[in-house]
Amino acid sequence: MRIGVIGLGMASAPHAQSLLYLRDRVEVVAAFSPTSARRQTFASRWGMPVTDTLDGIFENPRIEAVLVLTPPNTHRQLVEQAAARGKHVLLEKPLDVSLENAEVLVNACEKAGVTLGVVLQHRFRPVSIAMSQIVADGRLGHIVGASARLSNWRPQSYYDEPGRGTRARDGGGVLLTQGIHTLDLLISVAGLPVEAIAYAVTTPVHRMETEDLVAGAIRYENGAIGTVGATTCAYPGTPDAIEVIGTNGMARIEGATLIAKFHDGSDIEMDDGAVGGGAGADPMAFSHMHHRAVIEDFVDAVENGRSPKVSGREALKVHRLIEAMLRSAATGRREQV
Numbered sequence: 001m002r003i004g005v006i007g008l009g010m011a012s013a014p015h016a017q018s019l020l021y022l023r024d025r026v027e028v029v030a031a032f033s034p035t036s037a038r039r040q041t042f043a044s045r046w047g048m049p050v051t052d053t054l055d056g057i058f059e060n061p062r063i064e065a066v067l068v069l070t071p072p073n074t075h076r077q078l079v080e081q082a083a084a085r086g087k088h089v090l091l092e093k094p095l096d097v098s099l100e101n102a103e104v105l106v107n108a109c110e111k112a113g114v115t116l117g118v119v120l121q122h123r124f125r126p127v128s129i130a131m132s133q134i135v136a137d138g139r140l141g142h143i144v145g146a147s148a149r150l151s152n153w154r155p156q157s158y159y160d161e162p163g164r165g166t167r168a169r170d171g172g173g174v175l176l177t178q179g180i181h182t183l184d185l186l187i188s189v190a191g192l193p194v195e196a197i198a199y200a201v202t203t204p205v206h207r208m209e210t211e212d213l214v215a216g217a218i219r220y221e222n223g224a225i226g227t228v229g230a231t232t233c234a235y236p237g238t239p240d241a242i243e244v245i246g247t248n249g250m251a252r253i254e255g256a257t258l259i260a261k262f263h264d265g266s267d268i269e270m271d272d273g274a275v276g277g278g279a280g281a282d283p284m285a286f287s288h289m290h291h292r293a294v295i296e297d298f299v300d301a302v303e304n305g306r307s308p309k310v311s312g313r314e315a316l317k318v319h320r321l322i323e324a325m326l327r328s329a330a331t332g333r334r335e336q337v
Contacts, residue, residue, distance in 0.1 A: 001026050001299050004057035004087075006078060007069030008033035008042040008050075011092055014288035015067060016046040018295050021288075025299055029063050030056050058085050065090065065115075065302065067295075072097045072176075073169050079105040083112035090117045090298045090308075093180055095315055097171025099323045106312035117298040117308035118315040122185040124293035126272050127258035131244070131251050132189050134260055134268065140246025146190035146218075147226035150174070150182045153237035156206055165208035173202070173210030175322045179230035182240040184310070184318040185253075190226075190244055192317045193218035193337050198228070200329035205233040216325050218337075228325070 005012065005019075008031060019026055030051040033039050039050040057063055058081055065088035068078050075096045082089050089109060095102035095118065109116035122128055134140060152174070163169035170177055198216030206212045216228040239255025249262035256272035294310075301308040320337050328335040 001064055001302065002029050002062050003027070003065045003067055003090075004029055004051075004060065004063040005031035005048075005067045005069065006054070006057060007071075007092075008035075008038040009069065011069045012042065014291040015069060015295070016042070016048070017288040018292035019048075020046065021292055022295060022299075026295065029060060032057055054081075058082065058087070063087060065298075068092060071163065071169050072171050076101040076105045079116070080108045083108045083114050086112065086114060088115040088117075088298075088302050090119065090295065091312075092119045093184075093315070094171065094176050095312065095319055097167070097169075097176075099316075099319050102316060102319050106316060109312055115298070115302050115308065116312035117294070117301065118310045118312060119291065119294050120181060120184045120310045120315060120318070121290035121294050122181045123188050123310055124290045124297070125253075125256070127253050127256060127270055128185055128188070130258055130268070130270060131242075131253055131260070134251050135189055135244060135246075139248065139260075139262060140244060140251060141248030143190060143220070143222065143224045143244060143246050145224055145226050145245035146186060146220065146243070148179075148182045148186040148228050148230075148240075148242045150179045150230040150240045151234035151238045152178050152232045152240075153235045154206070154212075154232040158232075159206055159208040165206075165210050165212075167209060170210070172322070172326065173200075173208065174212050174230045174232050175200070175214055175325060178232060179214070179228075180318055180322065182230070182242060183228065183321055184315070186226075186242045187317050187321065189242065190224070191220060193226070193321060194221045195219040195334055196228075196321060196324045196328055196337055197334045198325040198328045200326055203233055211326075211329070214325065214329070216328070218321075 028048045043050045066082045068091045159165045196218050200211040200214045213231045218226050241254040243252040251260035258270050260268040324335040324337040
C-alpha cells in the first residue's frame with residue numbers, strides 16, 4: 001500500500017517506527033507538515049520523503065491512503081478532502097473535536113466508499129483480545145458491573161503547549177485526549193452503556209481550559225452498572241484499568257496485565273510485557289507494537305474489502321459516551337448515551 005502521512009508532530013514517532021517495520025507492506029510516498037523544521041527532522045530521522053504542500057499528497061495518484069496525525073480540529077476537513085479523492089484514511093484519535101463533526105466525517109467516508117480506520121490501539125493489546133474473548137465466551141456469566149479508570153500525570157508544561165487542552169483545538173480535556181483509549185477498550189469488551197452521570201472539573205493542579213478530573217457512573221441496557229474515573233492529576237501516573245464483574249467471576253486489566261478468576265476455581269493470568277503505557281509525564285513512553293498492529297489491520301482491511309477492527313462507525317461509540325458524560329457534568333442530570 002502506498003500512503004501519505006499528514007502531520008509530523010509528537011504522535012508521528014510510533015507510526016513512523018511501525019511503518020519502517022512494515023516497509024515490505026507499506027510505502028510512504030510523502031509526508032507533510034506545514035512546518036519546515038518538522039519536515040526536515042522527520043526526513044532526517046526516518047528517511048522518508050516529505051512534501052511542503054497538502055496537494056503533494058491529495059493530488060498524487062500513486063497515494064492510495066492517508067495517515068492523518070494532525071490536531072483534532074483539523075480532522076473533518078482533511079478526511080473529507082481525502083474521501084473526495086477516493087483515498088482511504090487511517091485517523092489518529094479522536095475522530096474530531098465534536099460528535100457532530102465526527103459523524104459528518106464518518107458519513108463522508110461511507111458515502112465515498114473509502115475505508116476509515118481509527119487509531120485506538122489499546123484494542124490490539126494481547127490482554128485486551130483475551131479479555132474480550134473471556135466475555136464473549138460467557139465465562140463470566142451474566143455481566144453485572146463494568147468499570148474503567150485512568151490515572152495519568154501530566155505536568156503543567158504539557159498544557160503550556162499552544163492549543164493543548166483547549167476546546168478549539170482538542171475538543172476537550174482528559175476524556176477526549178487520554179481517557180478515550182480506556183473507555184473505548186471498556187466498550188469493546190462490555191458494550192456501550194445506555195446512560196451516564198458525571199462530574200467534570202478543572203483542578204488547581206493545572207492551568208487549562210478543559211477538564212483534568214472526571215468521576216462518573218454508567219448503566220448498561222442489561223442493568224449492569226459501573227464507574228468511570230479519569231484524570232491527568234495523579235502524580236506520577238499509574239496504569240489504566242478496566243474491570244468486568246459477572247455472576248461467574250471477575251476479569252481485570254491493569255496496564256499490561258490481565259487477571260481473571262472464576263467461581264469454579266479456575267483462573268487466567270497473562271502479561272503483555274513491559275511495553276509502557278504513557279501514564280506519566282512522558283505521554284510517548286510506550287512501545288510502537290500496538291500502533292503497528294493498527295496499521296497492519298488497516299492494510300488488511302483495505303486489501304480484503306472488510307472493515308478495520310476500529311472503523312469510524314465503531315469509534316463513534318466512545319465519542320457518544322464521552323459527549324454524554326460531559327453533557328451530564330454540565331447539566332447535573334443523567335444523560336442518555
